[in-house]
Amino acid sequence: MPWSFNSERPIFLQIMEHIRSDIICGRYGAGEKIPSVRELAAEAAVNPNTMQRALSALEEAGLLSAQRTSGRFVTDNREVIEAARSALANELTREYLQKLKKIGLGLPDALSLINSFEKGEGENGSNS
Amino acid sequence: MPWSFNSERPIFLQIMEHIRSDIICGRYGAGEKIPSVRELAAEAAVNPNTMQRALSALEEAGLLSAQRTSGRFVTDNREVIEAARSALANELTREYLQKLKKIGLGLPDALSLINSFEKGEGENGSNS
DNA sequence: ATTATTGTACCATGCTCTTAATACATTGAT
DNA sequence: ATCAATGTATTAAGAGCATGGTACAATAAT
Secondary structure: OOOOOOOOOOHHHHHHHHHHHHHHOOOOOOOOEEOOHHHHHHHHOOOHHHHHHHHHHHHHOOOEEEOOOOOEEEOOOHHHHHHHHHHHHHHHHHHHHHHHHHOOOOHHHHHHHHHOOOOOOOOOOOOO | OOOOOOOOOOHHHHHHHHHHHHHHOOOOOOOOEEOOHHHHHHHHOOOHHHHHHHHHHHHHOOOEEEOOOOOEEEOOOHHHHHHHHHHHHHHHHHHHHHHHHHOOOOHHHHHHHHHOOOOOOOOOOOOO
8 A cells, every 4th residue: 555645745754754653653663673675665655765765864863773784773762762752742733833823823722623623523613 | 024934845835825824814804905926026035936826826715816907806705714714724733633643642642732832832741 | 605685876867846037918007 | 108017928947856777785594
C-alpha cells in the first residue's frame, strides 16, 4: 500500500514526518533496525533517492543512525524519542492555535472545536 | 513590511491563506474593494504574477470577484465568509487531531496541551 | 575469495514554482 | 479623444524537487 502524499509539500518531508511518527509511537522501537532504503522506497512507492533524503533528515534529528553496511537503527535513547514527541506536540498545538487566532478564534473556541469532535466527525455550525 | 513565508510550501498558497484570513477576520470587509494586484504584490514583496495566482484561487473559492478594470472586491455575501470560517476551523481541528493521533496522543491530550498554552507560551513536560 | 546487501554518490531529465519583463483589453477620469 | 489604472496573458530564465539509472565502498554471509 503506497503511502498517501500531499502535492502541496515536498514528498521527502512528508516521508520524514511519517517515519518520525512511526518512531515516536513505537512502530519502530528504540534500538530497532528499520528496513533498508530500497525496501522503504518500495513500500512508499517512491524513488530511493527521495527516501534517502528523508532518512538523512531523521539522522540530523538524532532519531536514526546509519551503520554503513548493516543498516539503519532507531536511537536506543528513549529520552530522545520522548523529547521528540513532546516537542512535536507543542509545536503542533502552537501552530493550531496561531492559525485559529488568524481567523478570529481564541482558546475557548479551540476547546469547543475539539469537543465537537468527541464522538463522530465534528460538524460545526457557529463559532466565535 | 514584507509578509513572512515558509519555504516548505508554494508562496502563492501562503498568500492565498493570508488574504483569506484577512477576509474572514474582517480586515477586508464584505463588499469592500481590496488593493490592486500590483499594490498587493509590492506589499508582500512578491511578483505580481504570484499574487495574481493567489487571488485567482480566492475567486474560485467565491470570496473575491474581479471587476475587470475597477478592481477586486470581497464578496458581499456574509454567509459565504462565515461558512469559510467554519469550514476552515473544522479542517484545522481535524488535521490537528489527526497529527496528534499519529504520535500516540488522543483527545484528552489535545485538551491538556491547549490548556497549557493558557497563559504564556506553553512549555510541556510529559504527555500520554 | 566470492557474493549479496548495505548506505552513499552522481548525473540527466522533467516538472512546478517564482521572478522578470512585456504586452493587451477594458474602463473611469480628465 | 487621451491618459492612467485595472485585470489578464505570455514568454524566458533560474531554482528546487522527484525520478530513473548507474556506480562505488564497506561489511556480513557463504
